[in-house]
Amino acid sequence: MNTTLSDNYSLDKKSVQKTMLTNKEAKLVVLKPAGYPFICNLIETPKVEVKDKKLFELYAKEQWEGFIVKEGSYLFDQKLLPDYAFKVLKVHPNNSKIGKNTTIILVNTEEHSVVFREVESNLKIADVVGQERAKMKCKVIMKYLENPEKFSGWAPRNILFYGAPGTGKTMLAKSLSNEVNVPLYLVKATSLIGEHVGDGARQIHELYDLACETSPSIVFIDEIDAIGLSRKYQSLRGDVSEVVSALLTEMDGIKENEGVVTIAATNNPSLLDPAIRSRFEEEIEFTLPSKEERKEMIKRHIKTMPLPVTVSPNKLAELSKGMSGRDIKEKLLKTALHKAIVDNDKKIENKHIKYALEHYKKKNKEPKRMFA
Known part of the structure; x- marks a missing residue:
C-alpha cells in the first residue's frame, strides 16, 4: 500500500501521541523547535522564542500531560501553532509520561551547544x-x-x-x-x-x-x-x-x-x-588489582568469552601482574581471543596469551607510575 506525505505525518502523530499505561513519570523533558518536519516546505516555519521558561512549561503540560515521550520522538502543538513539532532531545527516564512534576525545557540548537546526556548502565x-x-x-x-x-x-x-x-x-x-x-x-x-x-x-x-x-x-x-x-x-x-x-x-x-x-x-x-x-x-x-582480584576478574571474563580458555585463571593472574582491570580485558584477553580467531583456532591457548603479553609489553616499555 502506498502512503502519501500527509499519511506519514498522520501516522507519526498517532504513534507519538498515543496514550499508554505507565507508572513512570518523566522527571525531565528537553525539547527543541522542529517546525513542520513532515510537511517539507509547504508551510513557512515560524521562529519560536521563549522568554518565560516557566510559562512555556505550564503551556506544555496543559496539552501534553499524560503523553508518553521518548528520545527522538515528537510532540505536536495543538493550540497557538497547530501541528507545529517539538523534537524530544532528552527524557529522564526514557519512555515515560509527562506529569505534574515533570520539568520541561525548550532549547535552541544554537544556544545549546552541548546537550548533556544521562549515562545509563546495568552495572552493580x-x-x-x-x-x-x-x-x-x-x-x-x-x-x-x-x-x-x-x-x-x-x-x-x-x-x-x-x-x-x-x-x-x-x-x-x-x-x-x-x-x-x-x-x-x-x-x-x-x-x-x-x-x-x-x-x-x-x-x-x-x-x-x-x-x-x-x-x-x-x-x-x-x-x-x-x-x-x-x-x-x-x-x-x-x-x-x-x-x-x-x-x-x-x-x-x-x-x-x-x-x-x-x-x-x-x-x-x-x-x-x-x-x-x-x-x-x-x-x-x-589501586591496581592484587593477584586474587585479577584472578576474580579473569574468571568473570572467561565466562562470557566466545571461545574456551585453556590457560588457568591462576596462571593468567600471575602473568597479568601490574595490569589494570581494563588492561586485563582489553589488552590481554581480547587480544588473545582475536589472535585465536585469526589463526582459526577453536580454543584460546598459551600461545595466544603469550602473543598478547608480548604485544602489551611492546606498547608499555616504560614502567607504570604508582600512586603513593
Missing part, C-alpha cells in the same frame, strides 16, 4: 572487583541520594577518585547511579572548555542546572585536571580561570545543589590546583 557495585574503600564511600552516597533532605549540611557532595587508568573509577560511578536509580551525567572535562570567553562557564552552569532539575543525581567529571590544572602549569594550555571559577561556585554550594553529588576523576591528583583540590571532602585512591 558487586560487579566492581576490589576498591573496597571506594565502595564503602558509595554506601554513604547511596543513603544520601535516597533521602537528600535528611542529610542537610552533612551531605557527601564532592568526591575525588584518583588512580591509574582502567582501575574502575568510571565503572564504579555507573554502578552507583544504577543501584539507586538516579541519573548520571558523565562528561569529559575537556568538553566543558568552549571556543569563546564565557562558553565554559555557561556549560558548567547548564550541567548543574540539569543535575538539579533531575535530582537526586550524580555529576561525574572525568579527567578533571584538564580544567583544574595547577596555575603553575596553566601556561601550557591557556587560561581557563572562568571555567574553574564556575566549577568552584557549583562545588562550594553557593547555589543550593541539593541532591547532587559531584564525583571527579583524575590519573594525576598532584597536578590539580590547590583551590580545586581543597573542595573535595574526600580523595579515594583506585
Whole structure:
C-alpha cells in the first residue's frame, strides 16, 4: 500500500501521541523547535522564542500531560501553532509520561551547544572487583541520594577518585547511579572548555542546572585536571580561570545543589590546583588489582568469552601482574581471543596469551607510575 506525505505525518502523530499505561513519570523533558518536519516546505516555519521558561512549561503540560515521550520522538502543538513539532532531545527516564512534576525545557540548537546526556548502565557495585574503600564511600552516597533532605549540611557532595587508568573509577560511578536509580551525567572535562570567553562557564552552569532539575543525581567529571590544572602549569594550555571559577561556585554550594553529588576523576591528583583540590571532602585512591582480584576478574571474563580458555585463571593472574582491570580485558584477553580467531583456532591457548603479553609489553616499555 502506498502512503502519501500527509499519511506519514498522520501516522507519526498517532504513534507519538498515543496514550499508554505507565507508572513512570518523566522527571525531565528537553525539547527543541522542529517546525513542520513532515510537511517539507509547504508551510513557512515560524521562529519560536521563549522568554518565560516557566510559562512555556505550564503551556506544555496543559496539552501534553499524560503523553508518553521518548528520545527522538515528537510532540505536536495543538493550540497557538497547530501541528507545529517539538523534537524530544532528552527524557529522564526514557519512555515515560509527562506529569505534574515533570520539568520541561525548550532549547535552541544554537544556544545549546552541548546537550548533556544521562549515562545509563546495568552495572552493580558487586560487579566492581576490589576498591573496597571506594565502595564503602558509595554506601554513604547511596543513603544520601535516597533521602537528600535528611542529610542537610552533612551531605557527601564532592568526591575525588584518583588512580591509574582502567582501575574502575568510571565503572564504579555507573554502578552507583544504577543501584539507586538516579541519573548520571558523565562528561569529559575537556568538553566543558568552549571556543569563546564565557562558553565554559555557561556549560558548567547548564550541567548543574540539569543535575538539579533531575535530582537526586550524580555529576561525574572525568579527567578533571584538564580544567583544574595547577596555575603553575596553566601556561601550557591557556587560561581557563572562568571555567574553574564556575566549577568552584557549583562545588562550594553557593547555589543550593541539593541532591547532587559531584564525583571527579583524575590519573594525576598532584597536578590539580590547590583551590580545586581543597573542595573535595574526600580523595579515594583506585589501586591496581592484587593477584586474587585479577584472578576474580579473569574468571568473570572467561565466562562470557566466545571461545574456551585453556590457560588457568591462576596462571593468567600471575602473568597479568601490574595490569589494570581494563588492561586485563582489553589488552590481554581480547587480544588473545582475536589472535585465536585469526589463526582459526577453536580454543584460546598459551600461545595466544603469550602473543598478547608480548604485544602489551611492546606498547608499555616504560614502567607504570604508582600512586603513593
